[in-house]
Amino acid sequence: EPEVTQTPSHQVTQMGQEVILRCVPISNHLYFYWYRQILGQKVEFLVSFYNNEISEKSEIFDDQFSVERPDGSNFTLKIRSTKLEDSAMYFCASTRRTNEKLFFGSGTQLSVL
Amino acid sequence: QQQVKQSPQSLIVQKGGIPIINCAYENTAFDYFPWYQQFPGKGPALLIAIRPDVSEKKEGRFTISFNKSAKQFSLHIMDSQPGDSATYFCAARGNTDKLIFGTGTRLQVFP
Numbered sequence: 001e002p003e004v005t006q007t008p009s010h011q012v013t014q015m016g017q018e019v020i021l022r023c024v025p026i027s028n029h030l031y032f033y034w035y036r037q038i039l040g041q042k043v044e045f046l047v048s049f050y051n052n053e054i055s056e057k058s059e060i061f062d063d064q065f066s067v068e069r070p071d072g073s074n075f076t077l078k079i080r081s082t083k084l085e086d087s088a089m090y091f092c093a094s095t096r097r098t099n100e101k102l103f104f105g106s107g108t109q110l111s112v113l
Numbered sequence: 114q115q116q117v118k119q120s121p122q123s124l125i126v127q128k129g130g131i132p133i134i135n136c137a138y139e140n141t142a143f144d145y146f147p148w149y150q151q152f153p154g155k156g157p158a159l160l161i162a163i164r165p166d167v168s169e170k171k172e173g174r175f176t177i178s179f180n181k182s183a184k185q186f187s188l189h190i191m192d193s194q195p196g197d198s199a200t201y202f203c204a205a206r207g208n209t210d211k212l213i214f215g216t217g218t219r220l221q222v223f224p
Contacts, residue, residue, distance in 0.1 A: 004156075031210065043149075043157060043202060045211040056209055091156045098210040099145070104156030 002026040004105035006092050012111045013082055021077045021108045023092030032075045033093040033102070034067065036060070043091065049075065082112045115140060117205050119215030126193055126222055134218045135187045136203035143205040147212070148177065148188045151200045160201075161188070193222045 005024040013019050025032050034046040047057045049067050066078045075094075079086055089107040118137045126132045136146075145164055149157035163170045163177040163186065170177045174191040190197055203215040 033211075035212075042216045043212075043214040045213070048210055056211055058211070093156075101159050102147075102212065104149075104158065106154065106156050 002103070004092055004094055004103050006090075006105035006108050008108060009106065010109045010111070012113065015084055015112055016081050019079050019082055019110065021079075021090050021092075021110070023075045023077075023094075023105055024073050025075055025092065025094030026096075026103055027073070029094035029096050029103075031055075031095045031098055032067075032069070034077045035091045035093060035104075036088040037091065037107075038088045046077075046090075079110075082110075084112050086110060087112045115213055117203060117213050117215040119203050119218060121218060122216070123219040124221070126220070128194060128222055128224050130193050130222070132190050132193055132197075132220055132222075133187055134201055134203070134220075135185065136205075136215050137183075137185045138205050139184065140205070140207055141184070142207035143213075144208075145206040146177070146179065146186050147204050147206075148175070149202045149204060149214075151202065151217075157202060190220075193220075195222050195224050198222050 007022045032049040035043050037043045045058050047061045048055045064080045068076050089109050091107045092105045093102050095102045120135050124132050147162035148160045150160045151157045161172045161175045163179050165181045176189040179186045198221050201218045204212040206212050
């Protein structure tokens with residue numbers, strides 16, 4: 001089965017630093033998402049992206065966050081100035097159409113010290 | 114109104130047992146209800162999903178029961194196996210494409 005690939009698997013950063021989390025969605029997918037999961041808690045929606053623009057974002061996705069599809073294959077999440085509370089597992093997901101199966105990557109564990 | 118409430122938080126069963134996980138929602142605009150299975154260190158993987166026009170859906174050993182009037186749905190795992198030990202999340206989606214997840218149920222199946 002095709003996979004969503006995320007790198008790195010684990011990222012450690014100092015508070016206030018910028019981080020970029022990278023994702024390679026499945027090649028024929030058009031809709032892209034970031035979700036996050038704080039340890040032991042539920043998975044929370046951050047943002048959806050289609051046709052090179054954000055289609056929806058949650059309250060969590062404030063001005064410190066941005067997403068980009070810099071080329072035909074990568075989809076990135078940037079956190080400009082990380083806070084302790086940004087520590088979480090970040091999942092990228094993609095789908096071909098919005099009413100089809102959503103595929104999740106294995107996640108990037110972000111630890112902000 | 115955007116919440117999906119899930120119970121129990123954890124569940125322990127013997128091999129062959131039938132664990133049942135329950136979810137409830139408020140938003141009547143939700144029209145797609147998937148269940149995800151998550152193993153440690155992995156992302157959620159779609160297990161089975163249902164739409165509100167049917168009351169039950171089976172795929173292999175997994176069954177979703179859906180009660181539209183009560184705004185509840187549940188996952189049943191028949192003949193559970195130790196390999197089913199994982200965290201299970203229910204979710205819901207309405208007229209946007211974001212999924213609202215439940216809080217998760219950690220299932221342990223002992224041999």
